[in-house]
Amino acid sequence: MVTMTEVQAIKGELLTLETMSTVEISTILQEAEQFANGKQWSPNTNLVVANLFFEPSTRTRYSFEVAEKLLGIHVLSFSEESSSVQKGESLLDTVKTFEAIGANALVIRHPENEYYKHIREELNIPIINGGDGSGHHPTQSLLDLLTIKQEFTSFKGLNVVIVGDLRHSRVARSNADVLKRLGAKVKIAGPKPWMAGFDSQYEHIDMDQAVAESDVVMLLRIQHERHEGTMQFTKEEYHQQFGLTIEREKHMKNEAIILHPAPVNRDVELASELVECERSRIFKQMKNGVSVRKAVIKRALSN
Amino acid sequence: MVTMTEVQAIKGELLTLETMSTVEISTILQEAEQFANGKQWSPNTNLVVANLFFEPSTRTRYSFEVAEKLLGIHVLSFSEESSSVQKGESLLDTVKTFEAIGANALVIRHPENEYYKHIREELNIPIINGGDGSGHHPTQSLLDLLTIKQEFTSFKGLNVVIVGDLRHSRVARSNADVLKRLGAKVKIAGPKPWMAGFDSQYEHIDMDQAVAESDVVMLLRIQHERHEGTMQFTKEEYHQQFGLTIEREKHMKNEAIILHPAPVNRDVELASELVECERSRIFKQMKNGVSVRKAVIKRALSN
Amino acid sequence: MVTMTEVQAIKGELLTLETMSTVEISTILQEAEQFANGKQWSPNTNLVVANLFFEPSTRTRYSFEVAEKLLGIHVLSFSEESSSVQKGESLLDTVKTFEAIGANALVIRHPENEYYKHIREELNIPIINGGDGSGHHPTQSLLDLLTIKQEFTSFKGLNVVIVGDLRHSRVARSNADVLKRLGAKVKIAGPKPWMAGFDSQYEHIDMDQAVAESDVVMLLRIQHERHEGTMQFTKEEYHQQFGLTIEREKHMKNEAIILHPAPVNRDVELASELVECERSRIFKQMKNGVSVRKAVIKRALSN
Structure with missing residues (x-):
């Protein structure tokens, strides 16, 4: 396996924010903010993007599709079910096919962590990571960052708490990392065993402290499908201990905001x-x- | 649950014809007839319509898609299989997502009767009902009406018979109701037990009378999947008693026409x-x- | 059943190359070569093509879709799973529906050999065959021919060997037939039992001779799914006897090329x-x- 630094990165690829400089991240956020403010842009020629989804997805998939269509780009929309992957075709064969038939970039969601390591060196077109296993989900991180930036202009000195199922989250790690690099003060909250891999770097606080001091309360979705039989509390107990209850919301700071990647488990993470x-x-x-x-x-x- | 009259209707939504005035229905038919005659129209800006199909469909789904594409609108085509609905996401979450990512209208087909009652008050964009359970299918009704209008110009005094599986039909009730309001004389034909809910308002006649006196013979598709084991006659017996046979067609009035929503059960409803x-x-x-x-x-x- | 010569062919349909003159084939190849060299063309009006795939496919399906979109044509993309075919709708009903809602041409892949014989006389729009059962796959044949033409300009006198699973191939028969008609010398290689139906017309040679004398080595994909339990050799044995090994490639002629329809079974048909x-x-x-x-x-x- 080749590591990312061994291969010359293809210009424009987006795999994870962790290996990206804050300058580059800020540049993307700036452009995104311009689009949010109504900026129009279209390529001068006929371009094709293929969205390859090897896992079910609504939010991410159609969000990419709307973005592409509004930019005037031709979209190929591929999902595993109705494809030759059923004939045992490998991921590499599939992406090479889309490159050969004219895709100018690939958006990929795949259940395997770092699926892109196997394939990126074989391609001459950029991959945009739409989520890899329990690894990364850089466009979700970027939209979280954009939402914070629109609210507070700068990340410097902001108090951010990330709450909940950090261990299974595709965005917790890179959000925490990037926010810290951008100058925010990041803390974590939620059940102790779910903080594994985070608690050595980030201060673990209880929810009452979290709501009292944070500018941004970033809730994560509980990945119920990954807790099968091992949840040590009922939904009600979780909500009382670690959820943003109606009562707790009243103690949030004046300008503080609530983020959640959706879909929300109602009355669990959030009332x-x-x-x-x-x-x-x-x-x-x-x-x-x-x-x-x-x-x-x-x-x-x-590029 | 909120009733439709309690909520301020979103301009442009289309849920059922039954609550719509004949003036409004006529306006839609007039515009539809202009499109049928070659009228061109496109919106001035980039617009997005999401087609959300929670049940299999070919005819309705692709008919909407062609219409949208020929109008120059961006289409998002969603079906349940390859979506986050598999993660237990609710209909409300799904429609709110499509609104949030920029859909300007939603076309929805859903197996639940009046699914829209739960969601319409939460949305700021119109829903076009593409069929709800055994409830309504207003665009199917409208296309039936347009076909009659093209033929006879006016509905006043027209003799229309609706034949067959009325009880399970998504269009029988609103077709009968609207046709009556527009001035047609509506009768019904078919097996007695299938007339439940209609026979108090509409005269039940036998097929021989129906073909002899009707200007429009509107056949319905037998929903075999809903009669599992309870059909009290064979297909041949049905065809002889209630079908439009080759023999019966010869007794139809000179200018009379045959309608059927398709797909036809050949040699059952129709030879x-x-x-x-x-x-x-x-x-x-x-x-x-x-x-x-x-x-x-x-x-x-x-709007 | 009606044979193709009994029905007046719809202009522009493409079912199989075997009934097509070499003049017509050459005309298509010439136009295709112009497109390969950058030719731009779009229809003057809004046109719609429906791609109807009753079998999984990636390569063919998305290749058609890219072609259509780059030509500025509206694409309807249908696959069996999410359709009314589940309600028992016939192929004929489905294609008639797409014609009725405005498709100007149909691309169809279907598991049944010569599925088009049942339906073509009922349609007024052309069918482009995207693969029928174990029958034909004319656009795959045409792309093989185009690739050879680009390399050698003419087919006259070219030595072509077709290798492998000829019996189960959708392209072997028409490639062999058309290449012969265009002036090439066609031989075959591979396991004897897989040559059934070809060995009376084409010389069967071993792989060492094949690589030594051929200008074009056309490898076929082994259809593992059709050999379930009946393969009389391991993959390694096949590769050694009938595969294009690293060693054999060294004995190929200077300008000779390798073709394979993909996806390749790596280290089986080809190292x-x-x-x-x-x-x-x-x-x-x-x-x-x-x-x-x-x-x-x-x-x-x-047309």
């Missing part, structure tokens, strides 16, 4: 009544997802 | 040889489906 | 290291697939 409350930026995040993806696709195609 | 006979408007109905959907989508997007 | 070697035209073939399909679609729509 159902708060999903669309004034502090909630959950639907703003989805909206921003389109602007972020426009920026990321423009970057991929501009 | 196979008659599917494309001179009186049959079955393929005309499908063609009209595109014009009707253009009109309905234009209406949804023009 | 993995040779998939992208200098002689390999495998990805060129895929690229040519788009140009060929542009030509075929233009032909279908120009």
Whole structure:
């Protein structure tokens, strides 16, 4: 296996934010913010992007598709079910096929962590990672960052708490890492065993402290499918101990906001009544997802 | 649950014809007829319609898609299989997602009757009902009406018989209701037990009378999947008693026409040889489906 | 059943190359070569092509879709899973529906041999065969031919060997037939029992002779799914006896090329290291697939 630094990166690829400089991240966010503010851009020629989804997805998949279509790009929409992958075709064969038939960039979601390591050195077109296993989900991170930036302009000195199922999250690690690099103060909250791999670097606080001191309460979705039989509390118990309850919301700082990648487990991570409350930026995040993806696709195609 | 009259209707939504005035229905039919006659129209800006199909469909789904594409609208095509609905996401979460990522209208088919009651008050964009359970299918009704209008110009005094599986039909009730309101004389034919809910309002006649006196013979598809084990006659017996046989067709009035929503159960509702006979408007109905959907989508997007 | 000569062919249909004159084939190849060299063409009006895939496919399906989109045509993309075919709708009903809602041509892949015989006389729009059972796959044949033409300009006197699973191939028969008609010398290689139906017309040679004398080594994919339990050798044994090994490649003629329809069974038909070697035209073939399909679609729509 080749590591990313051994291979010359293809211009415009986006695999993970962790290996990306803060300058580059800021450049993408700036462009995304311009798109959010109504910027129009289209390529001068007929371009094709293939969205290859080897896992079910609604939010990410259609967000990319809207971004691409609004940019005037031809979209190929591939999902595993109706494909030759059923004939035992490898991921490499599939991506090489899409390159050969004229795709100018690939958006890929795949259940395997770092699936891209096997294939990126064989391609001459950029991969945009739409989520790899329990690894990364850089456009989700970017839309979280854009939503914070729109609110507070700068990340410097912001208090951010990341709450919940960090261990199974595709965004917790890179959000924490990038926010820290951009100058924010990041803490974590949630059940101790779910903090594995984070608690040596980030201060673990309880939810009451979290709501009292944070500018951004970033809730994560509990990946129920990965806890099968091992959840040590009921949904109600989780909500009381680690959830953003109606009571706790009242103790949040004046300008503080709530983020959640959606779909929300209502009354678990977040009280159902708060999903669309004034502090909630959950639907703003989805909206921003389109602007972020426009920026990321423009970057991929501009090389 | 909120009833439709309690919520301020979103301009341009289309849920059922039953709550719609004849003036409004006539306006849609007029526009649809113009599209059928070659009218061109496109929105001035980039617009997006999401087609959300929670049940298999060919005719309705692709008819909407053609209409949208020919109007120059970006189409998102969603079916349940390859989506986050598999992760237990609710219908409400799904429609809110599509609104958030930029859909300007939603076309929805869903197996649950009146699925829209749960969601319409949460949305700021119009829903076009593409069929709800055994409830309604307003664009199918509209294309039936357009086909009759093209033939006879006016509905006043027309003799229409609706034949067959009325109880399980998504269009029988609203077709009967709207046709009556528009001035037609509506009767019904078919097995007695299948007339439940209709026989108090509409005269039940036998097929021989039906073909002799009707200007429009509107056959319905037998929903075999809903009669599992309870059909009290063979296909041949049904055809002889309630079908439009080759013999019966000869007794139809000179200008009378045959409608069927398709797909036809050949030699059951209709003799196979008659599917494309001179009186049959079955393929005309499908063609009209595109014009009707253009009109309905234009209406949804023009607010 | 009606034979093709009994029905007046619809202009622009493409079912099999075997009934097509060499003049017509050459005309398509010429147009395809122009597309490969950058030719631009779009229809003057809004046109719609429906791609109906009743079998999984990646390469063919998306190759057609790219071709259509780059030509500025509206694409309807249908696969069996999410359709009314689940309600028992017949192929005829499905294709008639797509004609009625406005498709100007149909691309069809179907598991049944000569599926088109049942339906073509009922349609007024051309069918482009995207593969029928174990029958034909004319656009695959055409892209093989285009790739050879680009290399050697003419087919006259060229030595071509077709290797491997001829019996189960959708292209072996028509490639052999058309190449012969165009003036090439065609031989065959591979396991004797797999040559059934070919060995009376084409000389069967061993792989060492094949590589020594051929200008074009056309490898076929082993259809493992059709050999379940009946393969009389291991993959290694097959590779040694009938595969293009690293050793054999060294004995190929200077300008000789390797073709394979992909996906390759690596180290079976072809040594993995040779998939992208200098002689390999495998990805060129895929690229040519788009140009060929542009030509075929233009032909279908120009009547």
